Structure formats: structure tokens, C-alpha cells
Amino acid sequence: MDAREAAAEAPMDDVAALMETLGRRARAAAEQLATVPTAAKDAALRAAAAAVRARAAEILEANAADMQAARAKDLPPAMLDRLRLDGGRVDAIARGLEEVAALPDPVGSVTEEWTRPNGLRIQRVRVPLGVIGIIYESRPNVTADAGGLCLKSGNAAILRGGSESFHSSRAILAALQDGLRAAGLPPDAVQAVPTRDRAAVGALLGLTGLVDVVIPRGGKSLTARVAAESRVPVIYHLDGICHVYVDRAADVEKARAVVMNSKMRRTGICGAAETLLVDRTVLDSHLRPILADLLEAGCEIRGDAAVQALDPRVRPAAEEDWETEYLDAILSVKAVDGVDAAVEHIQRHGSHHTDSIVTKDAATAERFLSRVDSGIVLWNASTQFADGGEFGFGAEIGISTGKLHARGPVGAAQLTSYKYVVRGDGQIRP
Template identity: 70%
Template sequence: MQQLGRAARAAAAVLALAPTERKDAALRAAAAAIRERSAAILEANARDVADAGARDMAASLIDRLKLDGARVEGIAKGLEDVAALPDPIGTVMAEWDRPNGLRIARVRVPLGVIGIVYESRPNVTADAGGLCLKSGNACILRGGSDSFESSRAIIACMRDGLRVAGLPEDAIQLVPTTDRAAVGIMLTMVDDIDVIIPRGGKSLIQRVAAESRIPVIKHLDGICHVYVDAAADPAKARDIVLNAKMRRTSVCGAAETLLVDRSVSETVLPAVLDALIAAGCEVRGDEATRRIDGRAVPATAADWDTEYLDAIISVRVVDGVDAAIEHVNRHGSHHTDSIVTEDAAAAEKFLSQVDSAIVLLNASTQFADGGEFGMGAEIGISTGKLHARGPVGAEQLTSYKYQVRGTGQVRP
């Protein structure tokens, strides 16, 4: 781990000064290598999936782990999308002149070396490496043991891209062991790592937050809500809820709780529940929901605080937008929440008062994704409020410094 850290620090010094053209060339070369080695990546992934199946991993987690040709192409395309983004490094965020003649500029700079700890999803290997590269940061990646073979195959392509572009291969490194002790060591490497970003389940995030001696950008669980307001369009409500829950149940932007205004619960909710149940979703409802549809099973107090990552949704009937906002702010994880309504006043109240990183109007929570935001990719959705919030893309992996230009001024 110390060798990884020293190598990353040396690579970061080079990468911080690398021209945009060379970084973009490395990203495009990595994308080409991923396409060329698609079969090898899929073979490595098949070994990971087979091992996960032998250990009786949950189907939703296997879905996160599994790659196919389309997903491999998506990984390559994501790197090309990152290459096409503006380079944040060197951007002048603000500048001004002082009465004494000093010219002050606030300029974006890399964070340095970023340690990323994540679970299951092999695409994070490419997303994280690509975004760190674009933002001039070296990275040390510690992927989950579940995706170890897949990540090794992808990281080889990323390092080939760096080599082709004449950049240090050690700008992107993978911890070469699945031993959990490596994570503990990583969290203490204050001289070699500037920021830690964990991406995974609650237990991983809690461990990193508790043990890290390095600043952490946290990606917490996604207890996401859709609130169907009294002024909702019924067809929009049905389509948005169905997509938010069932498009991919294993992603952090999947809706876990549906809230419906009491005044429209008996007219709007039946069609929504029909669509969910027909799609194979289990409904756990409060008493009002179960009176409307007897197929719903009773929701417990724990359901309102649960991230299912599965075809399960909890449903509650509430008394208006204020009650919906209170429920979301109390039970949500400050990740992503949506309101369905044609009432502009209700929409603005929800958008301004729900304390989440992403708040949507008349749109599925599954848009909680850096790619959908035009960021090319993301390392995760930060639910904290310091440094970065929402999708963490290349720009969010930067800091800034002040450049002050004078003409001989001395302070009296």
C-alpha cells in the first residue's frame, strides 16, 4: 500500500500539469482498448458472476455486478464522453482587482491523489479512473472482492490508455488484493492520499466515515421518494412511478417510497399500483393504501427507512405537500426525490424545501446519474453538503487556489 501511495503521489505531480489534449488522448485510447478486449472483460466478469452465484449473492447485487456487451460498450462510451467534456483544470472561477492594484484570480486545481473504495459495480473502475484522469488527479482504486477479476481487466485498459498518451501508468492503480485490511491501511495514508470517496452499501460508508483519517466525500444509501400531488397528471404519475421503481431496482436512484396525496389517492393510486404489481413489484402499504388495494402487504415502521434495491416499494397516503416534505426530510437519505404535479406553487415548495442533493419535478428519480446530467460519468452521488453534493463528476474532483499578481506592492 505504501508503494501504491508513493507511486500515485509521483504520478499526480505529472498529471496536474498534463495538457488537456494528452489527458483526452489517454481516455480515448482506454476506450478503444476496452472495446478491443471486450471478450476478455466479459470472461473475467463471468468468473466474478459465477463466484457470486456460488455464494448466493442477492439477485439485485448480481445485476449490479454483471456485464454484457451493451454495458461494456457503455463503459467505453462513458470514457469518450468524459474526454469530450471541458477540462476543469486551470479554469478561472472568478477574478477581480483590488484598489492597491493587486489582481486576484480563483483557479481550479486537482485535489491530488484520490482513494476510491467501492463495491460490486465494475463500471465504477472505468468511471472513477476516467474522471480522476480528466480532473488531473491520480487515483488508487479499491474495488469490491465481488468484481475483482472484472476490475483487473478494465484497469489494464485504463493503464494502456495512459501509456499510449505518454502519461504515467501509476496515475490509475488498483489495490491488488481483496484483503479487507488493505482498506484499513488506505484510510490512514494521510501523506499519500488527499481525499477518500466510498461508494457502496451503508456498512462500507459507515466504516470509512468512522475509520478514515483522510477527508471523505460520502455517497450514502438512496432512500428516494416520489410524491404524487393532488394536482398530478394521472398518466404522468403512473409512468414516472413505474420507471422510478422498476427501470433498474438495484441503482441508488431507484424510488423506494411512494407518497400520494389523500385527495387523489382513490382515483390515481389504483392505476399506479396496478402497473407496479403487474411489473412484479411487491407493495408494502399503510392502512389507507391497503384499503384501496388489498394486494398490498402491511408496511412496518422500518419500511419508511429502508433502501430495498429490489422490486419492493413502500406506499403512504399523506395530507398534502407539507406532509410529503416532512416525510421525505425525516425518512429520506438526502439523495433524490421527485414530485409529480401540475401545480406550480406545490412544485416550488417541494423543490425548495426538500433537503436532498437532487430534487425533481415531473421526472423519474432514475435520472440521478452523472451521465444524465451531462457530466459524462460519475463516481457517485454525494449526499453531504461540504465540497461536493449530488453527482460527483470531473469538476467536483477539483479544488481551487488563489493566484495573486502584483507590480511590487508591499503591505503597509
């Protein structure tokens, strides 16, 4: 362990005081950011992108230190891959910041407008939330993605990355702060927690009044801890148990394409399907070819008795399979008695994330779309469209499965609140 590593590992004397200082600085920066023109924020984002490219060697050196420490800890290959940066990935970080600069600024946009009988003109106008805490795991690029999106939406950010990516994240942060300075904005607009001490997370989650919302980005255990501990409001998704329901009135070819894409396009994302429900009357005509496709593509199938009867390669599903987010080439498959049974299964076992129905019958589709209580419901489309980019939001910071404030993809607009601006001519209330 080198000296820099040792300093980051050292427990802090007073983490609570440190975090409160970060919070106060963020609050002051947020007050400035709330009213800066779009051009200044975009200039900062573009200057940050340039600084990421200029500091590429430094970022890669910091990442090498993180990688060395991670290898010494025998971290699994998947985690090492998420942590690893190279020239291409550093350039992708810079391009991501430029893409955020090119997005429309949500702040100041008037989302509703009306005039009252007494002549008062009322506008509902988007304003930043204030200070956003982001708690994430090993991917160092989140530092730039999350910091950039917060800045675009006029919010100050306090970032707490995974301890494995500590040095990489700090090097990227330096580039972001270069960008802020170059545009004349307060560098405290994006800060990172300067210690790996785990007490910092607890302190961050208690900064009510200084931090307006916390967004965890990572695995279920991180999100569950944040949800359980936080005194600050949280926007999060716990997991993505996404379903495809193939109705008796489904077009077979569309069902095959949608199921294959929902499961196998990328298995590790939250919008990947984990459970397939098929109307019991079309197991032979619809499910049989779908199973053949999936098994051919290397997907493990865990099915109920009716599904097992179709193919000897289907393994038996246990009760917990209906509530497991595999994030892998595994699919649980169940025969159900029509759309209502499918909805009931999803309501009971789903995670309110993303669910899709394949059918030619419009009435059946509308029944599913209105009854399934998930952030995203689709008709004849892949669950893998659960993504801010695919919705046209540009960058996203995550997918919310909660119902308060933001639901579904969380982009720049979802990182704003609103105020009512009322213009009168001396009106008084009778």
C-alpha cells in the same frame, strides 16, 4: 485454487507499508498530472480504450478465472451477473473511456473572476484534488470508469475493487497503464491495490496526507464501514430513500407517469423511488389509478391504513418500510395531510438524495423545493433523473448525499478543488 489465485489470497506481511508505497507513488504522479495539458490526458484515455480492445481476450480470460472462483463460492446470480464480462461489455468499457476523453477538461477553468479596488485581479481556478482512493465492489468496469474520470480531472487514483473481480480489474488496469505510458504520463497515475488482504482497505483509509479523498462505490455496508473508519475525507452516499409526493393539485396523468417511471424504470438504482406520499384528499382520484398501474406492473405495495383501504392487494407497511431502500419492485405508500406533512416525512425518513413533487401549483412546488433538504429536488419529473449523465455531466462516479464539497452527481468537475490566482503590479497591504 490456481497459483495466481493463491498469491492474491495470501495475507501480506506488511500491508501498511505496501499501501504507503502506493500512496507515495500516487502523490508523485498527481504532482505531474496537475499541470499536464488536456491533450495528453485525452490521448491517454483514448490509448487506454484501444488497449482495452487489444487486450480483450486477456481481460475475458481473467474474468473467467474470477467467475469460476465466484461460482465455487456460490455467489448469488445477481452478483455473478455484475461480475461477468463478455465481448459487448468489454467494448462498452472501451467506449466509456472514449466518452470521458471527449468531455471538457475541468482543470484550469476559471469559475469566478473579479478586480479589487486596489487593482488586484483575482481568479478562482479549478485544480485537481490530488490523490483519490476508490473502493468498490464486484463490477470490474468501475476500474476503467473511475480510473478514467480521475485521470480526466487530473487526479491520481488508487483503486480497490471487490475481491471477486480481482483478476478482471487487474487486466483492465494493465490496459489503463498502457494508455498512460503511450501518452507519456506516469503509469502510477492509476494504480490498484495488488492484494485482496482486507487490511489494505483499513490502511488506505488511514493514508492522510497521501490520499486526499476516498469515494466508496457500493452497498450500504461498504459505505458505512468506510464512513466510520476513514481518517481521509470521504465523498459518499449511504442510501437513496427517494420520495415522490403527489400533491392535491397534481395532474393525474403526470402523476401516474412520474410515479411509474420513478419506481419501475429500473428498480436497482439509487435514484429509484422507494416511498410514495399522496395528499389525503386525492386518494381516490389520484392514488387509485396509480396503485392499479403499479400492481399491474408487478410492484408490491406496502401502505398505511388509508392506502390499504383502496385495494385488498396492498400489504400493511411496518415502521421500517419508511426507511428501507428496497432496490426492488416494492413501494411503500402513505397518505399525508398536504405538502408540509410530506416535507416533514421526507426530512425524518429520507436520505437527502432525491425527492420529487407532482403538482400544478407553483407556490406549493416552491415550498417543497426549498424545504426538502436533499441533493436533488424535482418538480414534475421522475426521480430516476438523479444521474450525472442526465444532468449533462457526462460520466459520474456516484451521487453524494453529503453536504461538504460535492452534493448530488459527482462528475469530473466535482473531483476538482480550486485555487485563487491573484495578479498584481506590486501591491502591498496598507
